[in-house]
Amino acid sequence: MRLFNLTICLLLLSVAANAQQNYDVNLIPKELTPYANTIVRNSVETVEVKDLNDVEYHVTEAITILNKNGDDRARLIAEYDKMKELKYIKGYIYNSFGQQISKFSKSDCEDYSAAHDFSLFEDARMKVYTPSITQYPYTIVYDYAYRSKQTLGFENWEPVEHHGVAIEKSSFTFICKPDFSIKYKATKVSAEPLITTDAHGLKNYTWQISNQKAAKYEPYSPYYSDYLPSVEIAPQKFNYYGIDGSYNSWAELGKWEYDNLIASRQALTPETMQHIKEITKDITDPKLKAKKVYEYMQSKTHYISVQVGIGGNQPFLAADVDKQNYGDCKALVNYTQALLKAVDINSYYCVVQADDDYTIGLQKDFPGMEQGNHIILCVPFKNDTTWADCTSQTIPFGYLGAFTDDRNVLACTPEGGKLLHTPKYTFNDNIKTRKASFVIENNGAISGTMTTVFKGIDYEYRDELINESKVEQDKMLQKIYPINNLLIDKLDIAQDKSFTPSTTENIKLHARDYASFADGKYYFLLNTINRITETPKEVRNRVNDVYIARGSTEEDEITYTIPAGYHLQKEPLNASVEKPFGNFKATMELKGNQLIFKRKLQLIGGTYSKDTYQDLVDFYQAIVDADDYNVALVKN
């Protein structure tokens, strides 16, 4: 056995010694070029845990850029901060024949703040190298290393970060002492790594992929981590900003987070505690009491993100939020918890991966700190668990919306972590119902009223109009409802902030030249209010499943009163499609001078097989055709 390991080790060494590879682009396998703008010729990434507060990352990567679209991938971005120290950066650039044309180092890199747009301040910075090569293809080789002073979270290995990137060869090796236990999860690469012991007696876990074709963009794809290769590593024992810890389960990780990052952060001044008791003293129902507390927090605070050091994972003190009236998601949840505690309501601080487009949950079978990017609040009542996002000043208590719905979250509690699931909004919840009554005059002008009710995640659809000036509201409505020459006589938006929230919009409108008149005929578009004008693009040889994040139902009914004495020139609209992922029906009927148009579109959330995709395109084509129906009226 020992001998075997030694052989492997020698083999690896000889590969490393041979690193000066030939980067002639003619050596790229031809089957890798379709849809590719970038070829990763060889990427070698190693992570070596030297100690609980000393981890060395080393990346060597050779990338061939085939055309301008690959330039972004050629840019090196190396982030650093006080816990992550950049050791060196070296690089070389080769022309298409594989001849070296230039080289660079850390001093040639630009230095920028790496703060997110949503943050006021973060201590993260980055070194960036942008090559200036105008002759394609070219090959760029990076070699850089950094040292991380914590072992709570390890960066994932994600060898394919973009569409258009093909991989000739890419490997990842995790090196540690034999007694440093890790858990790992590999997706779309061999589930089990090659495990060896090197000359220093260290354990090596190696994953590798080769000859992977470039992925192209496919609409309605699942979250990228479902279909692109990755390896996640989680430690058992770790050190984070000098705090030791260990975990084997979500329960233990949640406990550690609670004890070390949250528990001591919730003290409030007696005045604040007194005040919150005072304003809730007449409410007996705990849920309504919590709602009052939440609304108080909303009226008092707003979102400001400052991430410095351990503060990236630890909330501000509740008393500071109370004083300065702002905080990030962590701080505002922690503050709300403290306020709730003052009125004897227990609540949970929950880690969630927030995303509007995908419902990505924490992985049940793989606890790890790298999952989750947001904190929400969970208030468990006897028969009813209520959720809240504390970063909005306007949403109702109990409303999560598309940002955090339907996914696993980690509640960090004194008893330990609990994996919970946030509520799901289905097509029965996300409802948009519209009724309109319009009159078309002899001169083609239209006037009338329209009422729309929004429920579920649609509740927020009119938020940006609220409290705006009439001029601004009119501008926005003219974009939402593409009726030419649209003028708004009256707009009224009402929001019901109860536990089943809804928004109701009432509009009175008019527009000239809605119908055109020529040769004794009127022409007008039947559906100008709620139109779909484009189908999802067709995809040849689709690879991914079809993912519809959540369901929805929209129903429109418009009654047009048309000039008297006209009949339809062509068949009335009558479209109906039924598919596993949804259904659509649009009909019209002319009774006397009343033309009634009804349209219903329902989508059912879920993941469907890739073969369903063409059905989805056809489904939308039927909708586009129906929405394009042009009414032609002829004099009787």
Place this chain on the structure above:
Amino acid sequence: MKKALILLSVFFLLTKLSQAQDFAYGTATAEEMDMTKYSKDTAAHAVVLQEFGESKINVGNDDNIKLIYTYHVKIKIFDKKGFDLGTVEIPVYNNSDADSYENAYGIKGITSYKDDNGLTRQIELEDKKIYPVKENKHWANYKFALSGLRDGCIIEYQYTIESPYFENFHSWQFQSDIPKISSEYDVHIPGFWNYNASIRGFLKLDKNTSEIERQCFSSGGAHCDCSFITYGMHNIPAFEEEDAMTAPKNFRSAINFELIEYMNPYTGAKVKVTKEWKDVDYQLKIDAYFGRQLKREGLLKDKIAPVIAGKTDDLDKAKAIYKYLQTWFKWNDYHGIYCVDGLAKALDSHSGSVADINFSLIDALKAGGLNADAVILSTRENGSVNSLYPVISDFNYVVAKVDIGTESYFLDATDPLLPFGVLPLKCLNGQGRVMSLDKPSYWVDLNTRQRQKSMYSMDFTLQENGKLKGTILISSIGYDAYLKRKAIKKFNSTDEYVEDLFSHLPKFKLLKSTINNADSLDKPIGEVYEVEISLYDKPGDTKFTFSPFFFNKITENPFKIIDRLYPVDWGMPSDQRNTLTVHLPKGYTVETPPQTLNIGMPNNGGMFLSSYEPLDNSFTFSNVIQFNKGIYSNVEYPYLKELYNKIIQTEKGEMVFSKK
């Protein structure tokens, strides 16, 4: 950024401060606290109650003479949509070069709000919560968020910036996205310095006074009087942006300053900075990062020789040189009319700023024996330039002009897809100034020749099965050809472009495609698609309705508001022509022909023309949409909107085919 003027003060200094007009810090009246709305704009989320700025030239903290700018504002916030105003960034120029940085200090902030019991309280900004951020090698930011924000609160903050850049005298923005009750700017300019002030926007000053401050400046034994000028406005409305306009800053009310000349207080030497164009001409000519870089033909002579070898025609030479530099350089996204790295370094690294690249082009053209000059301009985003007198800081871009025979061509080598003689849209912003090294500079129109033009020719046969089969031919000419090439280059190959194009048209089945001149930048680009379109599901019907606008139909008017304040600026005229020929199956006739309409805007500003020609068993329907101007004034706007309205009305009409 150019080298700053730094004067060391060696001796004891004495300054007399003039009476400050600033309002008291940290006071919020009961009336202000109780305000629930701004009566002149009841939907405003916030209103500036008072705003005061002061600029002076004096001895700074480091004993150098500095431009010292102080800003102080008090804002009433009515609701949460105004909370963003409580997060403040103070950008300062912060070059790594230690002797030319700007410095911000004296930052303080305070929020007055009503607490849970309705009592007015104040909370100060803590110093440790002011975050200095080095954003990149040129800029730093001081960032802070004020505490205690609540509906109805009043925020107030102030800061001072010291700058060695006398030529960047702080401008003053009277108008912003929120209304202001009062805004005042005081400037104190010692007699050693001389600036031009210019006002932009439609609003008038309510206060404009000027007086002499005796002996207000003194440094190192030198002393002089100051001009003390006050500019003020009251009840300033919020600025409302409109679609299809150029830089909002062209229209926002503001006051800008341009350094004309100064005298060295210690030596008495007079330096003219800007006065007349002849002064600017001279200055730029001798500038190490402008004029001197335009005399570096030597750097390019050897590179150019093989490129133009054997070419005798000047236009051919110019095109070859242009193409050579377009492919030599990768633009590093830096703007400006001065070189950043200098030509030698830029050429060597294949990377440069706009000036690095286009100066190289000019030198190369000259090295090739051609007559080329630099043209400085301001991009659309950067705003318009002052045409009354030279304001050099208005300019942020430079292109080349080459004269061949009697023709002049404008060239920009920063984009490898631009055809010879075509400027990117961002450069089409009125006039540019031709900076010739040996002749006086002069204005030139930049957008006189450029057009975007496209032609769609379609020839179809309607099949018995209800499908249309035939050819679509699209020619993109001028700027449209450039845009088309850019769209194609987003893909790895033209095949991938075509695949993507048709993936958005599920009813179109592509049988064959050809793209002509994809890489011949100076020629129109032609796309030829043989297609079959599933138009009707029910073959065998005796009557079909047919929209002759099934391709390129306009259903939505891009112009929505009734009146505009500001012009519509598209940059250049445009022209689209559609010709459709349809051959009907045997036995079918056209029962209802399409509507035709010929309509034009006043003064030949634009038009829509359509014509219908029936033939035996077939017809040709064609139309032209033409906008003959790049810019339409707010007076022309209703006609523009109505032209679209009429086009949409016409395109609603349908044809009817029937079987005999």
